[in-house]
Amino acid sequence: MQFEDPELVAEFVVEANEHLRDIENQLLEIEASGADINVDLVNTVFRGVHSIKGAAGFLGLESLKLLAHSLEGVLNLMREGTLVPTSPIVDVMLRSADQLRGMVATIETSNEVDVSELAAALDAIAAGNEAPAPVQQREEFRESVAETNVASEQTTPAVDPIDVPSSEPIVESVPTAPVANTPNPASASKKGTPSASPSVSAETNIRVSVDVLDQLMNLAGELVLGRNQLLQVTSTPEHLGLDGVASHLDQVTSELQDAIMQTRMQPIGSVFGRFSRVVRDLSSQLSKKCDLVLEGQDVEVDKTISEAIGDPLTHLVRNSVDHGIELPADRVAVGKPDAGTLRLSARHQSGKVRIEISDDGAGIDAETLKAKAVSKGLITQEQALSMTEREAVRLIFHPGFSMAAAVTDVSGRGVGMDVVRSNIERLGGVVEIETTIGKGTAIHITLPLTLAIIPSLIVRCSDNRFAIPQVNIAELVRIRPAEIAARIGQVKNAEVLRLRGTLLPLVRLNDCLDMERLDDRLEALVDAEDAINIIVVETGKLRYGLVVDGLFDSEEIVVKPLGQHVKSCPCLSGATILGDGRVALILDVPGIATKSNLRQRQDDQQLAADGSNNDSHDSTEQQPVLLFTSHPEEQFAVPMPMVARIERVHRDQLDSVGGQELLQYRGASLPLMRLENLITAKPQQERERLFVIVFEAAGHEIGLIAPQLVDIRNVSAEFDSMTFGEEGVCGAQVIDDRTTRALDLLSLAHKSRPEWFAKNEPVISATAALNTPSPITPATKTILLAEDSTFFRRQVTSFLEDEGYRVVGCEDGRVAWHTLKSGHEDIDLLLTDIEMPNMNGLELSRHVKDDENLQHIPVIALTSLAGQEDERRGREAGVDDYQVKLDRANLLKAVLRFAPIGVCQSVGSTE
Amino acid sequence: MTTATIDKSTTGSSTLQIATFHVDNLLLGLQIHQVQEINRHLEVTAVPHSPRVVRGVINLRGEVVTVVDMRQVLGLPTAELTKTSRNVVIHFGGELVGLMVDQIADILTIDANDIDPPPANISGVDGRFFKGVHTTKDEIVVILDVDEAFSVS
Incomplete structure (x- = not known):
């Protein structure tokens, strides 16, 4: 169709999209309020549809006008209070809104779309004929939903799954789709335009708040001013005052860049918004009940991210409803409320955005996944046996896991998850999955704030x-x-x-x-x-x-x-x-x-590497440490797993504010510590360039100034803890002929910033706790830690206490066993080293699991390097989980899983 | 992109402005509206594994622009940068592309009717890169077919 005035039509399209943008959520809200009609809201929708009708009529867009007219009729009755919105009515309205949007998107051909059926359905509702009865017997369609997924998955890997709620096969497999006195309204949308996939069209325009624009104008003005000054200065022979102009320009340009970045930021709510509809439609198709809880919708991310994250999130949300949430009857049978809860939350965390999708559904069965992976030939039987639960759950991200047969199985929760993962990784993000059978599944996505x-x-x-x-x-x-x-x-x-x-x-x-x-x-x-x-x-x-x-x-x-x-x-x-x-x-x-x-070479070398690993395996326990010197005569070591990153900075970047040293970088400031202020150490020599070791303590980032780095080295974990008994130092050993003190970063942070730790439980000295069993507050959990290396014991104790746990330390398996048997302590979790004198960790675990009073205690084994063979032996001895020592983030996650406490809700944030 | 077709059938009144430049012993021409600017910015950053015709990329006021060696495009031997070498930045396929040429010549205003179809071969260069030729008193200007010459194969 040719338009007489294409510009006018383009304007109409922009305006109509504006009106239709929120209509979905508005209709859902109208549905939710039921008979208690929110007249203002209905009026808003009414006005939008009315102006579309008017303009469409003017431009000769007859189909649009017809449909808008019928929709307007229904809305009119609602605002007069003569029609109560019910699910079936809103269904038809939503479909009409989809259709309108689709027609607007392909405005040239909109008159060719047949809207009579939808319009008739709406008119019938307006005429007081009961709307299409809710579709019953959804159970049998589950299969077809699943098949749809797969079909589209295979053809287009990056499928936009939103179209599935209204996808045709579902409708077609219901020849008797119960519709009152109107033709099947869904078939209209099927014949219709691409409206069936209202994927957020990649807008090339962006809405910017006037405040930000004002700020930009101001800054542009400043920039002009700066240029004028610069020209003036350079015209003088001596270039007087050039420094001042340069620093002014520097500041203005940085601010300008920030302000421009700000215009690209959008609340993630614009992405989350669409899920109300997805969840509503899908759960009703599957006869499930599911409440969607959205949190952190005002968290702002760059437009590029919010556009790119939409599809992967939709996939995950759909998976949660489809495979995670159980049918109401099944939920009630296991003592859960009949309606499942799907929680979608976003928050900022150390310069990244973290999105979590969690459901309280059935969880994922690791054994089923393994069995399936073996049957598909993705892994061997031996690999399956030696796999930890976590590794097994990650199998769903394996490419090839999402093929057709996966879906028919009970827990075919793997539809396109590899696509989801690769999409997220392409954005520089990370996706992780946590699941507990019967309790639910949580998927964490960490993304950068911007791709620009x-x-x-x-x-x-x-x-x-x-x-x-x-x-x-x-x-x-x-x-x-x-x-x-x-x-x-x-x-x-x-x-x-x-x-x-x-x-x-x-x-x-x-x-x-x-x-x-x-x-x-x-x-x-x-x-x-x-x-x-x-x-x-x-x-x-x-x-x-x-x-x-x-x-x-x-x-x-x-x-x-x-x-x-x-x-x-x-x-x-x-x-x-x-x-x-x-x-x-x-x-x-x-x-x-x-x-x-x-990729090919990796496999060959893995073999070689494994071989060389085994050689060094029987020597003493190794720990990677970062060596640095402060004063040239003193060398220090920091355990590598504690280090988040290392920054190389110029001395000028260090600021001192109120007696506290800060590092200015990347637009933020990082609190700093100097060794000589915290422990007995010689003052460091001033250097132009120095290094800052950044780590995380009590949820904050903090840096330790390390003037000169020496090396990263695997050293023996045998640190002598007697000679340098001081808080902040956990031991010493001779490395490269130099006495090297190992630092306890967390207790240094504690000394430097006690206020961060105030909210946590008081730090109880492990040995004191051992001797005097104290009454335990119910919020605290007690962990028994059996570890012969004092160095490791202190490190692990310190970060567990940092999270609010009470830790009872034992220097070998036998002491631990006696402590357990004595019953003085009410132990919630046992963390044990494997190699220990007198009684090793496996023996200890076996004893615990054989004792009927103690066998309920979960056991996590700690190793310096988790090999599959170790894990197999551990499982035979009753070990529940394996963790690498000082892999703080994962260890805390595991501890939290087995012994949850209130204070460490934020543990997921520690990586 | 706005490559105007040079059509013999256009009425006699239409005139064209052609920016001309030398590459080897050829005098090439482009319609002026296709050209964004001409500069001496030829200090390129080499791009590994790029096609042979690509000399590298430059920073043109915040935009990364590919620079193509005109001699390589036409299958002629490459030459060293000289004092007269220039970078002709043109609009191509929705982006900017720089053409490294030997020397800039005049801008000619000619009648569209004065353009003849190109012969199959000009000075040993394949005629498919050319849209037509215009003969002046003492020179032959070869009008470049931008789409053909810079298409990404």
């Missing part, structure tokens, strides 16, 4: 600079010339790096990018030491080392797209502009892995 700016490390390769996104970087390794022979080896013609007992495949960036190496003369000039810089990067499960020619600083870069001629280069994901105005390309870590055939 990413923190990256700038590296040099030949004479080019490249950016590597920080999310992909695990650590940096520098190998001195003397160590090269010992650290870098060959496996099947491929270079590998020996890193703390594992072998890491290496990729030389020069070779991978087919760049010529600098000639020797220049090479020598640039890096006189000739050390090798290796960046350990990871993507999904794959980890490898990237050999670069040099490192520059880490920068927040603005991602720019590449032109069409260079878009398809396999190792690049985009470009950015550096401080000097030149372009640097952004490396694509997964792309480089593919280009270098790493």
Whole structure:
């Protein structure tokens, strides 16, 4: 259809979309309030539909006008109070709204759409004929819903699943769809336009609040002012006052950038909003009852994120309703309320946004998943046996798990989950799943706030600079010339790096990018030491080392797209502009892995690595530590698992506010600690550049100033805790002929910022608690910790107490067993090391599980390196779970699962 | 994108403005509205694994723009950058693309009727990249077919 005045039509489309944007939720709200009609709300919807009708009539859009007219009629009766909105009525109204939206989206062909059936259905409602009776007997359609999913899954992996609620097969499989005196209204929407998939159209316009615009105008004004000053200053011969102008411009530009970023931020509620409808429609199709609870809708994320997250979330929500929430009868039978609850929440957390989808449904059965994975040949029987529950649950993210047969099974909760995961990972996010059979499932998604700016490390390769996104970087390794022979080896013609007992495949960036190496003369000039810089990067499960020619600083870069001629280069994901105005390309870590055939090589090397692991296994327990010096004569060690990240900063970035030192970076300030203020240590020497070890304590980030880093090393966990008995120091040992004190970061943080810890339980000394059994408040849970290494015992105790647990420490299995048997302590959870003198952890576990008074106590075994063989032996001895020592986040999660307490609701946040 | 078709049937009154530049011994021309700007910005960042015709990318006031070597496009031997080398930034496929050329020449105003169909081969270069030729008193201007010359294969 040709329009006489296309501009007018375009305006109409914008306006109509405005009216239709919220109509879905408004109708749902009208439905929810039932006979208690909210006249204002109905009026709002009425007015919107009325103006669509008017304008459509004017523009000759007859079909639109007809449908809007009929919808308006029904709304009119509602606002007069003569018609009570019921589910079946609202059903028809929702479908009409979908149809309107679809027709507006394809406005040129809107007159070809046959809306008579829907209009007739609406008219019948208005005429007082009972609306279509609610569809009964939904049970049998479950299957067909599921099949629909699969069908669409196979054709288009990134299916937009919203269309499924009204998807045709469901309707078609109901030849007797009970509709009062009107033709099947659903068939109209089926014949209709693509309206059936009201996926949030990728709008290219954005709504910005006037406040933000005003701010932008102000800043632009300031910028002009700054330019004028600059011109003035540069016209004077001495350039007087250039510093002042420069710093003013600096500030204005940063603020301007912030303000512009602000315009891109949208409340995530705009994404969450659509789920009311999804949940409503799907649960009624499946004869389920499900309440949707939304939290944190005002959390703001970048437009790019909110657009990209919609589909994966829809998938997860649908999965929860379809497979998670049980039928009402089944729920009542197990003592749950008949209506399930689906909770969707969003919150900000340390510069990221965290979305959680949790249901109180049936949970996922790890054994069923394993069995299915074995039957599909994804894993072997042996692998299945040695898999932990957590690993098994993660199987649902496995590609190939979502194929057709998976759906017919009882817990076929795997429809397209690999697609969900890969979509989220593409956004730089992480998805995790937690499930308890009978209790429900929670899926956590962590996403960056924006895709437009990413923190990256700038590296040099030949004479080019490249950016590597920080999310992909695990650590940096520098190998001195003397160590090269010992650290870098060959496996099947491929270079590998020996890193703390594992072998890491290496990729030389020069070779991978087919760049010529600098000639020797220049090479020598640039890096006189000739050390090798290796960046350990990871993507999904794959980890490898990237050999670069040099490192520059880490920068927040603005991602720019590449032109069409260079878009398809396999190792690049985009470009950015550096401080000097030149372009640097952004490396694509997964792309480089593919280009270098790493995935294949990984398997070979895994074998080799396993072999080399076993060799070192029977030596004493190892612990990776970060070594640094404060004063050149004093060396300190920090357990690596406690370290969130390391920042390299300039002295100028340190601020002192009210006696507290702060680090200004990335627009926020990080509280800092200095060793000499907390423990007996010599004052550090002033340096231009220093390092800050960032870790998390009591939910806050805090940094410890480490003037000079030495190395990351696997050292024996045997620390002498007697010589340097001081709070904040958990022991000492000689490393590289230097006495090295191991620091207890949490107790340092406690000393430095006691106010953070005030809300938690008082820290009870483990040994004191052992001797004097104290009355326990019901909120606290008591954990018995059997661990022979004082170092580990202190570390684990300190972070458990940090979370509000009471910890009873025992130095070996026998002491632990006596403590348990004595009955002085009411133990809620046993954490035990495996290798201990007198009685090892497996024996202890076996004793506990054989004792009828104690066998209810869950047992978590701690190892420094969880191998499958260990896990199998552990399970035979009755161990409930395995955790890696000092993997604080996961250990706390596990502890929380077995011994939940109120105070640590936020434990999920610790990674 | 706005590549106006140069049609012989257009009425005699229509005139065209053609920006011309030298590549090797060819004088090439583009309609002026296709050209965004001409600058000396040729300090490119090389892009690994890019097609041979791509010289690299530059920062054009905050936008990353691909720079194509005109000589490579036409299958001619590459030349070193000289004092007269220029970057002709054109609109192509919804984005900007820079063309590295040897030297800039005049802007000609010509009648659309004065453009003849290109011969199959001009100075050893395949005629499919050309839309037509315009003969002046002492030179032949070859009008470039942008779509054909820069399509991403």
